[in-house]
Amino acid sequence: MTEASPVHNPPLQISGLSLSFGGVQALDGVSFRVEPGTIHAIIGPNGAGKTTLLNCISGQYTPKGKIRYGDTELTRIRAHRRIKLGIARTFQHINVFTEQTVLENMMVGGHHRLNRGLISRCLFWGRWGCRDEERALQHEAFELLEKLEMKQWWNLPAGELSYGLQKKLELGRALMAQPGLLLLDEPMAGMTEHEKKELSGWIAGINRDEAITIVMIEHDMSVVQSLSHFTVVLDFGRKIAEGTPAEVVKDERVRKAYLGED
Amino acid sequence: MKQSAEKHHPMPNGLPLLETQFERYGAAAIILVLVVGSQFLSGYYVSLLTTITIFSLAAMGLNLLSGNAGLISIAHAAFMGVGAFTAAWFVIDMGLPLLLALLLAGFVTAVVGLLFGLPSLRLSGVYLILATFAAQVILYWFFEQALWLTKSPDGRPVGIASIAGFHFDDSAHYFLLVLAFTVAGGVVYLNLLRSGLGRSMEAIRDRPVVAQLMGMNLQKTKLVAFATGHFYAGLAGALYGWHLQFVATEAFNLMRSIEMLVLIIIGGLGSLAGAVLGAIFIVLVPEFLDMAGNRLLDDVSVIAPLRLGIFGLLVVLFLLYEPRGLARSWRKTVHLFNNQIFKNQTKQNRS
Missing domain, CATH: 3.40.50.300 (P-loop containing nucleotide triphosphate hydrolases)
Known part of the structure; x- marks a missing residue:
């Protein structure tokens, strides 16, 4: 203990x-x-x-x-x-999203920290676009994957991971929520x-x-x-x-x- | 894990619009060829191209709604009708400029879509499809009744499109306008998919409970999907009106709505490529069947039902053998090419 x-x-x-x-x-x-x-x-x-x-x-x-x-x-x-x-x-x-990549799964966990609205998501680029917060979230998700020793699979559909790794991914996704x-x-x-x-x-x-x-x-x-x-x-x-x-x-x-x- | 080797990048790439060099160059080349090539084609082919391009735009909206958000609709054509009639009303009756009218028509259709989406929030699966069926019937009935808007039950002529004194009497010029809107629509579609909205729509489609606990508001996200998807429908419908120079009520019937759904299923659910490839399929295949029919058979009364039959058969075959749609077949082919042409680059990426 x-x-x-x-x-x-x-x-x-x-x-x-x-x-x-x-x-x-x-x-x-x-x-x-x-x-x-x-x-x-x-x-x-x-x-x-x-x-x-x-x-x-x-x-x-x-x-x-x-x-x-x-x-x-x-x-x-x-x-x-x-x-x-x-x-x-x-x-x-x-309960991972099997068709989405490992990294996208992680990003879902941090979703509640995104602030930008619909227009900014349509634009994506520029001053009114949402690119910076999206990139920051992606970066953060990748860093956490690295800590979980799962970064080599970041671009793989989560459904292709082994059972144990999917469970770990779920834990990672929850941690992304801070x-x-x-x-x-x-x-x-x-x-x-x-x-x-x-x-x-x-x-x-x-x-x-x-x-x-x-x-x-x-x-x-x-x-x-x-x-x-x-x-x-x-x-x-x-x-x-x-x-x-x-x-x-x-x-x-x-x-x-x-x-x-x- | 076979795919991993092909798809592998050592690092996430900061959410680019298109993932690979092949896609970037390919898209640019296609747009360039369309812009230049369309100016040398005969009216018949320009008309086909314009129809395909407009349907692609409409299909992006339906793909966002039904493919990504999982809200299956068989009323998309009716919403295209809403856009077509409102745009005509804005231009002819209110005297607004065309570009403004097109955008306003998109917004009006988005609001109408939102209103029809409200009662659908508590429905899913077959019940949601029935609710959209009701929307289709109600809107079609409205087109036939609301003569202050539609002028006659059959529809209304809108004449030739013109922007700031420039008349699009050459259909190849009008194609360029349509292409501009469709490319912009495609870029916005890709932007939405790589942003949090795309993730939340797909999360809600696949695992609503998880999505909710991850802080996604189910109702709000569905309403956003209804509004955005139908904005595309309205814009495409309005462009379709000036393409035919007549807003025909019949062009927005239930059959066309189902055709739109078939389009995204054959093309590929939830992707831009799916919307475009599906539109090519849905426009060209009946056209080929007509041509072949005219060559082989003299009796016109045989061709029409045969055409529908063969079309139906093709759809069934697709569902059986490539249920993920043309976009997937396309991707497999592209992977082959990609590995050949851009071999060096991929190697660089890996090292």
Whole structure:
């Protein structure tokens, strides 16, 4: 486990979050707090409501209850505006734009920082054109690709990358948003041990160097234990335990519900 | 990963208008040949060229809307009609100069497109197509009814185009005007595609949820696509009116709208080359079939249905064997040439 880094991001405070689909109670009064600059893991069996919880924070669902990010009540902010507050995410299933190049995918992540309007995009060149900000974004995207050790594929359609690289590209795309809070939905799913190790290093590095708060859903307990500062355990939409990873795995209810012991 | 070797540049190139030297020289050469060559052609060929060029311009708009933004429309011809009739009204009834009228017609059509786009925001797929079908029917009905605008249910004559006292009585001169607008339209289309708007339209088409979470406003982007795409339709429609010197209501019917959609599918969705190649196809193939029919068969009543049949067959064959359109076949060919002609340059780039 790494040390939590000192930061200026606001904390994330979730209180009394409930959401039901038809008769199914996906979330039932979930509350917890994510301190700035920490890595928070959410674990739990399938159908426990982990992804639903992440979707509530990123804005696809509107739950009952409160999600406060600093002084902002997130449930009142429309989904496409939340990235401006510094909230970015990746997805459980691969969600890159397969026909666009790797670099274009990265540029999508920085889209919310573009300011120019329609006329300026029609013109492109000159004083009223959008060329400078577009070039700056492209340059920035390429530099980040270089850091991710993916620059040799910048001109390749993202769909032609291997599975592991596509997952990494998604992480890069989210980083292009320059987030303060990064939501990761099973970033390691389907990766090889080697890739997992590499990606764990990256995530720890982002958290440490850029002071980004991370909320992460992960099934692999060894990843959770090595990476996260705090862990929240969900089961049937309820929080059944929280604490450091070491504390959580000792919890009896957690062993029963999640680790499959009687 | 085979393509990577061919496409590989060591660094991103700062978003140029055209990617390769081949494309840059090729485009310049084509424009030059068209400008000079058109002045020596007979009226029949100039007319074909003008039609192709106008359809290319219209198709860019539809390709932006349906190809890049994924909002499939079967009402594009009706919007061309809006542009044609408004431009005629601006020039003949209001006495505005032609160039201003052309641009205003584009803006009016963009606004009308925006209005029809509003209820479509919550629709997608087949339902959106049905909504655009409704737009086509409503607008066509409007052309037949609004005689203050269209003068007669069949349309209205507009005479010969003239700008600042210069009369375009030579159709080769009018072609140059059309070409200028189409080249400008093509440049703007490429500009939009390499800017954030192109990325956001395609992002919304392919993965709306991701697009939204990346800060893209779905509704706003779709409305921009409706407005921009229909600006092209209006401008092209207006140019078409003065090309035929008659704004014919019939030229903007449902059949023509479907033809426009077929055009971009055959040409290639979402690319400039797709719009141009599709326009060449859609204008020339029926023309060739007519010619061949006239040579082979004497009975005119056989030719017309046969022509439609063969045309339909060609479309189906295309969908089966080159669903990504002519632009893709074209790109494959160009790659071959590119590697031959510009071998040295590519090597320099790599080292």
